[in-house]
Amino acid sequence: MDFSETPRMREIHALAREFLAREVHPLEPRLLHEGFGAVEPLLAERRVRAKQTGLFSAHMPEEYGGGGLSLLELAGLGEELGRSPVGHYVFNLQAPDAGNMELLLAHGSAEQRERFLRPLVAGEIRSCFTMSEPELAGSNPTRIATVATRDGAAWVIRGHKWFASSADGAAFAICMAATAPEETDPHRRASLLIVPTDTPGFELVGNLSVMGHRGSGWASHGEVAYHGARVPRENLLGEEGDGFRLAQERLGPGRIHHCMRWIGICERALDLLCRRAVERELAPGRPLAAQQMVQQWVAESRAEIHGARLMVLHAAWRIEREGAAAAREEIALIKFTVARTLQRVLDRALQTHGALGMTDDTPLAWWWAHERAARIYDGADEVHIESVARRILRGYGLAAR
Numbered sequence: 001m002d003f004s005e006t007p008r009m010r011e012i013h014a015l016a017r018e019f020l021a022r023e024v025h026p027l028e029p030r031l032l033h034e035g036f037g038a039v040e041p042l043l044a045e046r047r048v049r050a051k052q053t054g055l056f057s058a059h060m061p062e063e064y065g066g067g068g069l070s071l072l073e074l075a076g077l078g079e080e081l082g083r084s085p086v087g088h089y090v091f092n093l094q095a096p097d098a099g100n101m102e103l104l105l106a107h108g109s110a111e112q113r114e115r116f117l118r119p120l121v122a123g124e125i126r127s128c129f130t131m132s133e134p135e136l137a138g139s140n141p142t143r144i145a146t147v148a149t150r151d152g153a154a155w156v157i158r159g160h161k162w163f164a165s166s167a168d169g170a171a172f173a174i175c176m177a178a179t180a181p182e183e184t185d186p187h188r189r190a191s192l193l194i195v196p197t198d199t200p201g202f203e204l205v206g207n208l209s210v211m212g213h214r215g216s217g218w219a220s221h222g223e224v225a226y227h228g229a230r231v232p233r234e235n236l237l238g239e240e241g242d243g244f245r246l247a248q249e250r251l252g253p254g255r256i257h258h259c260m261r262w263i264g265i266c267e268r269a270l271d272l273l274c275r276r277a278v279e280r281e282l283a284p285g286r287p288l289a290a291q292q293m294v295q296q297w298v299a300e301s302r303a304e305i306h307g308a309r310l311m312v313l314h315a316a317w318r319i320e321r322e323g324a325a326a327a328r329e330e331i332a333l334i335k336f337t338v339a340r341t342l343q344r345v346l347d348r349a350l351q352t353h354g355a356l357g358m359t360d361d362t363p364l365a366w367w368w369a370h371e372r373a374a375r376i377y378d379g380a381d382e383v384h385i386e387s388v389a390r391r392i393l394r395g396y397g398l399a400a401r
């Protein structure tokens with residue numbers, strides 16, 4: 001495996017870092033103190049300028065107006081953009097749109113791509129993904145209470161969803177619904193349907209309050225109700241019964257995006273930790289950085305970030321060569337490893353800042369509030385830990401379930 005950076009990768013890193021420094025980091029104090037809504041119009045201007053870099057929607061092919069980057073190139077870009085809470089948003093690489101674009105590109109019909117993918121890649125609209133339900137454990141996504149029934153040339157959807165990230169302002173939702181609830185194979189019961197949010201019967205009940213933040217627009221998580229929302233048959237994404245498979249597939253490259261973003265957060269947190277440690281003096285001439293405990297945090301963080309990055313790049317490299325199915329174990333490993341690294345590094349940075357870390361004068365508290373969920377979304381860590389352990393132990397004779 002070759003980890004050497006190509007000239008193109010170096011160019012991407014430099015371009016993204018310079019753009020964030022000039023256009024995005026200066027907006028962060030307002031974002032952190034006043035919320036996403038306060039900076040949304042300014043971010044809209046930055047998104048226009050980001051388009052001129054050629055890295056807007058960088059994960060999409062050029063024929064759809066994207067940047068045409070490889071997964072490894074994208075991994076590097078994702079790390080750079082992760083250094084700001086809105087870096088991905090400015091470059092139209094934010095969840096859940098990035099994953100929805102991948103899904104539409106891989107499985108959308110020609111008509112679906114024209115109607116939904118093109119404007120998404122252009123950043124003209126946003127979308128959301130409604131799978132999780134408050135009444136059923138999301139860790140077992142084969143259990144879906146939302147049902148879509150056929151009525152002539154339409155699907156009629158009834159159900160209750162929550163944690164639909166960015167549903168506020170989304171032009172359409174991709175909805176996971178049971179289309180064959182009686183099917184004996186639980187993996188074939190559900191399908192994905194595209195639901196424009198102006199469809200009668202689609203209701204954004206409201207944005208959930210998450211760790212004290214209700215958020216708005218892209219930076220929110222919605223509760224959604226489908227009250228008999230009716231969409232044409234051709235809004236089925238992929239084949240009937242493919243919902244579970246496609247939702248799993250969506251998570252493969254998506255995991256690389258999340259993990260590299262988390263590594264970007266770690267790098268920024270470690271940078272803030274080190275700056276604070278050398279500035280803050282316990283006594284004249286005795287900075288925090290002279291304390292062995294702080295030095296240990298610095299060295300351990302560096303080692304953990306380095307290890308996490310290599311793991312993610314390795315997983316991306318394997319996905320590129322052999323596909324997401326072959327890299328299943330690597331994809332599961334990086335999920336819980338990087339989510340935990342993120343939490344440890346952020347915690348050390350917060351601790352080093354003392355009371356300042358609790359304020360909104362640095363992005364640390366924002367990330368603490370918004371990224372604790374990294375161990376829960378995209379599949380709770382325990383689900384991935386269990387799948388890796390079972391796979392290993394099956395090689396030693398543990399019976400498959």
Ligand SMILES: Cc1cc2nc3c(=O)[nH]c(=O)nc-3n(C[C@H](O)[C@H](O)[C@H](O)COP(=O)(O)OP(=O)(O)OC[C@H]3O[C@@H](n4cnc5c(N)ncnc54)[C@H](O)[C@@H]3O)c2cc1C
Binds near residue numbers: 096
């Ligand atoms: C910030 C955020 C954004 C999200 N965005 C979206 C979105 O855009 N669209 C969407 O559809 N969903 C979204 N989700 C929902 C997310 O996918 C679910 O929260 C996740 O799948 C876990 O499901 P659950 O919350 O029902 O937890 P449960 O399934 O109830 O699990 C609770 C806990 O049980 C433990 N557990 C579960 N399984 C096992 C096991 N096998 N072994 C041991 N312990 C286990 C874990 O610790 C887990 O955290 C989001 C969630 C969050 C927090």
